[in-house]
Amino acid sequence: MDRIAWQNPKRERSRAVTARTKSKRTSFQANQEEFKLRCAWLYYVEGMTQEQVAHNLGISRLKVLRLLAATRDEGTVQVIINSQAQSFLALQRALEKHLGLYEAVVVPASDQGEATIASVVGYAAARFLSDQVSDGLSVGIGWGGSLQACMRALTWREAEGLTVVSLLGGLTRASAYNPSSVAWRLADFYQSELYQITAPVFVPDEGLAEALWAQEDFRQLRERARSVDIALLSVGDVSTQASIFRRGILQPEDGKSLRDAGAVGDVLCHFVDQTGVVIDHPVNRRVMAIDPTVLRQVPKVVIASGGVRKVQAIRAGLLATGARMLITDVAAANALLELPPVERTRS
Structure with a gap:
């Protein structure tokens, strides 16, 4: 008999769910990274105010502050004095x-x-x-x-x-x-x-x-x-x-x-x-x-x-x-x- 037929169905379903969860998590993290970059770009490059960034992205001003702080902490944005x-x-x-x-x-x-x-x-x-x-x-x-x-x-x-x-x-x-x-x-x-x-x-x-x-x-x-x-x-x-x-x-x-x-x-x-x-x-x-x-x-x-x-x-x-x-x-x-x-x- 083929060996695959003897594998536990519950275990297989669990593995499939885990794989889908990891995929979603990876996708979510990628979206978050992109979101932070968009936030930083609008604020630092295009010169929008924090209120304008929040309106553009459909988030709160507090969220904008947190995203900007994260980009600085992670080194995505670096402040360089001329x-x-x-x-x-x-x-x-x-x-x-x-x-x-x-x-x-x-x-x-x-x-x-x-x-x-x-x-x-x-x-x-x-x-x-x-x-x-x-x-x-x-x-x-x-x-x-x-x-x-x-x-x-x-x-x-x-x-x-x-x-x-x-x-x-x-x-x-x-x-x-x-x-x-x-x-x-x-x-x-x-x-x-x-x-x-x-x-x-x-x-x-x-x-x-x-x-x-x-x-x-x-x-x-x-x-x-x-x-x-x-x-x-x-x-x-x-x-x-x-x-x-x-x-x-x-x-x-x-x-x-x-x-x-x-x-x-x-x-x-x-x-x-x-x-x-x-x-x-x-x-x-x-x-x-x-x-x-x-x-x-x-x-x-x-x-x-x-x-x-x-x-x-x-x-x-x-x-x-x-x-x-x-x-x-x-x-x-x-x-x-x-x-x-x-x-x-x-x-």
């Missing part, structure tokens, strides 16, 4: 650690021309400042090419009780490069109250500067500068290319004398050495501007400056003011990393 963005992030983090900053913003510059650097750094500063604008905010403002560019890129926000404090005096002649013009433009843009040092940024002699600072209005303005919420400023170097000499605010012989005395840059028209100390020099004794060390009491001090030429001045400016935020360009950021690190006291 290599250029990743390098910028790494540079910013390195700069924060090296200079003891809370935040560094590094922007690309297509070339190292002064106007280009000022434009891109100024734009980044404008984005930062525009985001900070709120009711009752008080802003201390400096000057420089980056801040002039910043004023051209501000975003309007409604804010009541906004106050702008100019941190330095101006020029006796009208000029687009007047140090006090940046504060005026900021106040005009946001239609806010403005406090200014109504005196030339450099007066003829030390005695006149002392007499002016003794005036009640100037004393009050100095105190007001100490209590601003944000101080935004730029720095300058002491080369012959620096705006303060090119614009005739100071003479070339002043620059040489300052360099000989150890100055590496100016912060609010106060000339500082590489450690951020305001040097003992006649020019510093006749300046009508807030001493940068006063800003150490300000909660948020931001320096917006770029260019390799200014790296010594930037580092000195951070030390002089206690600034914990820096907005600069890539080339300057890399050059700053080659300088000695900045040691900060915990605060």
Whole structure:
């Protein structure tokens, strides 16, 4: 007799059911995989919202969340940060650690021309400042090419009780490069109250500067500068290319004398050495501007400056003011990393 006739019918039926079950399970798993892929494709590639994906697939938003999480966990979907963005992030983090900053913003510059650097750094500063604008905010403002560019890129926000404090005096002649013009433009843009040092940024002699600072209005303005919420400023170097000499605010012989005395840059028209100390020099004794060390009491001090030429001045400016935020360009950021690190006291 044929052997097959002697096999147990129940066992054969059981094997058949098992085979069909396995087939269904395999089919179900395949469908689930396809379903997850469709979900991921719609969300990550076609840019649908989770609600739109749920509607398209006829499932709940919670189910969409679970499917998307599964694709990431299984490695079907991998999140990759753009290599250029990743390098910028790494540079910013390195700069924060090296200079003891809370935040560094590094922007690309297509070339190292002064106007280009000022434009891109100024734009980044404008984005930062525009985001900070709120009711009752008080802003201390400096000057420089980056801040002039910043004023051209501000975003309007409604804010009541906004106050702008100019941190330095101006020029006796009208000029687009007047140090006090940046504060005026900021106040005009946001239609806010403005406090200014109504005196030339450099007066003829030390005695006149002392007499002016003794005036009640100037004393009050100095105190007001100490209590601003944000101080935004730029720095300058002491080369012959620096705006303060090119614009005739100071003479070339002043620059040489300052360099000989150890100055590496100016912060609010106060000339500082590489450690951020305001040097003992006649020019510093006749300046009508807030001493940068006063800003150490300000909660948020931001320096917006770029260019390799200014790296010594930037580092000195951070030390002089206690600034914990820096907005600069890539080339300057890399050059700053080659300088000695900045040691900060915990605060």
